[in-house]
Amino acid sequence: MEINFHGIGLSCFLLLLQFLNRMEARRGLGPGEQDWGYVEVRKGSQMFYWLHYTTANVSAFAERPLVIWLQGGPGIASTGTGCFEQLGAIDIDGKSRESNWVQHVNVLFIDSPVGTGYSYVEPHGRYVENNTQIALDLVTFMKSFLIRHKKFESVPLHIFSESYGGKMAPEFALELHYAKERHELRCNLRSVVVGNPWTSPLDTTLAYAPYLLQLGIVDQDGYASIAAVAAELAASIYAGKWLHAMEQSSKMQEVIATYTGGVFLYNTQRPVRLDDDYRYGEDPQLRDFMLSNVTEALGLTHMPVWMAQNATVFIKLGREILKPAVHIITKLLDETQLRVGVYSGILDLLCATPGTVNWINRMQWRNKHKYMTAPRLPFRINDVLEGYQKEGGRFSMFWVYRAGHLVQQDNPAAMAHILRTITNFG
Known part of the structure; x- marks a missing residue:
């Protein structure tokens, strides 16, 4: 945009400057100011984001950290499942969510990989076929995002994820660190956190039989x-x-x-009926809500249709899904100063906690001895035991009671404790 300031008085100039500074903040759906849009991360590959500025009682949003939320799948939309079923300010009934994260921090939902949710691939574009490309796309996105939202360059940045995000988020954090070291962008990246992670698929799979036997299932x-x-x-x-x-x-x-007899993979203690057909991120009610309320509110009716689960994304990554990513976490711990966190709802079968503990115990990094010798402590909320945590050598592990694959849904009080412990908001 080119603006001619000749002849504009000082007061008018200041008003115009204030307007331009506020252009990024808009009203979307739910409380508080928001911003959303697309970034072309590769030719014909468009990535969508939805930023929710914190509604905390602060004088400026930059007083609180920025948390990126990446969904699993791969191919489940952060803007749908993450925002409206887990941690956004409102749910799909339009009701306020008491446990929402926006009241504490700025939250950035990104539909990744391209082709997920509102993100899309044009006919001449390409889907990703490996996790490195996912990470590089996200770095390209961040370069553009931080140009548009320069105030976030100095704000503490934390990457949170769950499930397959346990493979995407660490590599994204590593590539973002490398880009920062090359002076390709400025950001204040502090941590990466993976929840019920699919980080080592083999360890997870080998844990199924003993886990089910020990539970009596x-x-x-x-x-x-x-x-x-x-x-x-x-x-x-x-x-x-x-x-x-x-x-x-x-x-x-x-x-x-x-x-x-059909135990619920995402929470072995959740009551399920024979006709229940739950698919992660594919609730028909959520899909209807996104296609009507959200698409209209964000002015995206002319854009490609929001997709709850893009099968093409999953298929293209077929050779990648069962590969481990533990070595990426090791690099983060050895080559950066970032904090790495893992949390696990102990009732999850899909990414069973014993498998996660196994790959953590086997993982080697320079300061592992600090983690291994650290005490494993219980954490309580309102005098109720909610889980355990162990921290040392810039690595943290949280075991969460009364929670399965979706910790934020099953035990939001414990998840709030993890969020505060990692980000130190407020």
């Missing part, structure tokens, strides 16, 4: 059958047969359903 026959499929899957992973391993992963879920 399967007997010895069920244990043996599930362990046998896990062994086959492990052999495929060791052989680098990634697509075959994906097929065995689907078989694993079928065997689990057979021997458990």
Whole structure:
């Protein structure tokens, strides 16, 4: 934009400057100021973001950290599941969410990878096929975002994620750190946090049989059958047969359903009925809400339709989904000063806590001894035991009671404790 200031008085100039500074803040859906839009991260690949400025009682939004939220899947929309089912200011009934994060921090929802949610790929564009490309797309996005929102350059930045985000977020943080070191952008990145992470798929899968047996959900026959499929899957992973391993992963879920009578993968203690068909991020009610209320409120009716789950995103990443990302976390701990956090709802089967603990115990980094010798402490909220935490060597682990795969939904009080511990907001 080119503006001619010749002949404009000082008072008019100041008013115009204030207007330009406020252009980024708009009213979307829910309380507080917001901003949203697209960034072309590669030719024909458009990434969508939705920024929610904090509604905390502060004189300026920059007094609170900026938290990026990345959803799992891969292919589940942050703007849908994250915003309206987990941590946004309102839910899909339009009611205020008491446990929302916007009351504490600035929250940036990003629909990643491209093709997810409101993000889209034009006919001449390309989907991603590996996690490194996901990370590089997000770095490209951040360069553009921070040009538009320069005040966030100095604000403490934290990346939170869950599920498959346990692979996306660490690599994004690492590439963002590298870009910062190359002086390609300015940001105040402080931490990356993964929740019920799919960081080491093999460790997760090998934990299924013993976890179910110890909970009494399967007997010895069920244990043996599930362990046998896990062994086959492990052999495929060791052989680098990634697509075959994906097929065995689907078989694993079928065997689990057979021997458990259909236990709920995302929370083994949640009551479920025979006709319940829950799919992560694909609630039909959420889809209807996004296509009507949200799309209209954000003025996106002329844009490609919001997608709850883009199967193409998942398929394109088929060879990547079962690969481990533990080495990326090791690099973060050894090559940067970032804090790394892991939290796990102990009732989750899909990314079972024992598997997560196994890869953490096996992971090696320079200051691991500080973590291993640190005490594992209980944390209580209003005198109620909500879980345990262990911190040392810039690494933190949180075990969360009464929660499965979706900790923010199942135990928002514990999740608020984790958010405050990591970001130190307020």
